[in-house]
Amino acid sequence: MKAIFERKPSDFDLRSFEVSKTLRLPAEVFEDVLKNPIRDYTFIQENIEQMHCDSSGVYHCLLLTGEGRNDGLLVESEGYGYCRYASYVPNISALTSSALQRLNELMTITADYIVTTGTQNTTEGNWIIGFDELAQQTGFKHDFNNMDTLLDMLHEREEVANVELGDSSIDVCYYLNFCPQYGGHPDESEPEQLLEEPSTISKLKDILHIRWEDIHLLHKDVEVQPATIVELDEHTLTDAGKEAWADVLDAEVIKVYNGYYGLQMDLDKVKPRRLEEFSSMLAGYCPVSDYETWVTQEDDAPPQSPEMKL
Incomplete structure (x- = not known):
């Protein structure tokens, strides 16, 4: 994955935006836009009406991407044929589907809740959270279609050592250096x-x-x-x-x-x-x-x- 890094940034001026239209370009054309964003492009000129900044300060943008690519470029040309205002997006999957964006937010909130609750409360290194608690606290409902994704997200967390799925709960083992309540077992004999x-x-x-x-x-x-x-x-x-x-x-x-x-x-x-x-x-x-x-x-x-x- 790639991103834009600014040297010694003084401020990140974040703006609200909406995607008015998505254009999937040939890969070589999209690559050219990334290398020459201030060049005039016909496909930007033809979609000028899709781009503007409304009275609430929301940028209505084109989302440009390339065939076979997951990254993209948000463009608000302000009436011109080039990328007058633009923002690089490393992964556009959530932007192309509002349903996927809501699911992504839900899964992230749920994974964060599980890890935070477990690491802050366990005294032994593991913590069990029931599906009912997750539904109440995060809105996540147990479904086999999204459970595998949640388990994969937990496995990717640096705090998590292992995850076991039960009939009505998730049992997570954590690395002990992330568990402030862990007291150790000083009386255990060494093998x-x-x-x-x-x-x-x-x-x-x-x-x-x-x-x-x-x-x-x-x-x-x-x-x-x-x-x-x-x-x-x-x-x-x-x-x-x-x-x-x-x-x-x-x-x-x-x-x-x-x-x-x-x-x-x-x-x-x-x-x-x-x-x-x-x-x-x-x-x-x-x-x-x-x-x-x-x-x-x-x-x-x-x-x-x-x-x-x-």
Whole structure:
């Protein structure tokens, strides 16, 4: 996504506007308008009557965009054939549909309410909000058509570690540094540590020169359900697999120890959901085409790395 940035702006003079007409131009023509906005254009001249500033100060504009593009340009030519007044819009989807704009506003308000309420009230790192509360507080009504979008929006928030959808509520786990009420659990005993904590933080990909067997990947802060990874080393994934799972390979290794599942590795700086998906994928719980694309097959595998089997 692109935007306009002004150097040392003194003020942002925001104006109300309405889109009078949308013109979808050939991509190369729209690109030319962006590069030469003060050039006269026939399509602007032909739509002069669509553009004016009314007595309330509202700009009635053309919305210009290009074929195959999501960005646009609001234009109020003030009777001329060029972009006398113009504003770049990185994403025009909400401007082209009032219904979509209302939905976008509702979803944003709902996601903000869930995150703010959860982080400010949880003492354990998770918070459950019922659909009835959301309907009362934000106007959001549980609907399978928009629930997936809301869940995706929550997953994108930096405060959110994981989201679980129930029959009548949403259960959200948050990263603890965003939860001021979290008090910690000082009485919990530490599990048996098998490797000394490194003086510098290692990433998962940095320790795959060792072949790990029957390893379970867990998140430092959030409970996950790990599948057993029978073997994991620097040769387990293909180049395509390393690219697809780069976020997991870049996770920070906190500690390795014997725990409830056996050999466990606590990781940080990665979404818990991605850890579960990565482990499940290596255990074969994914489409065959994905597995064959991401995981090195036996015929292609090089000699094995030294084992780490405890």
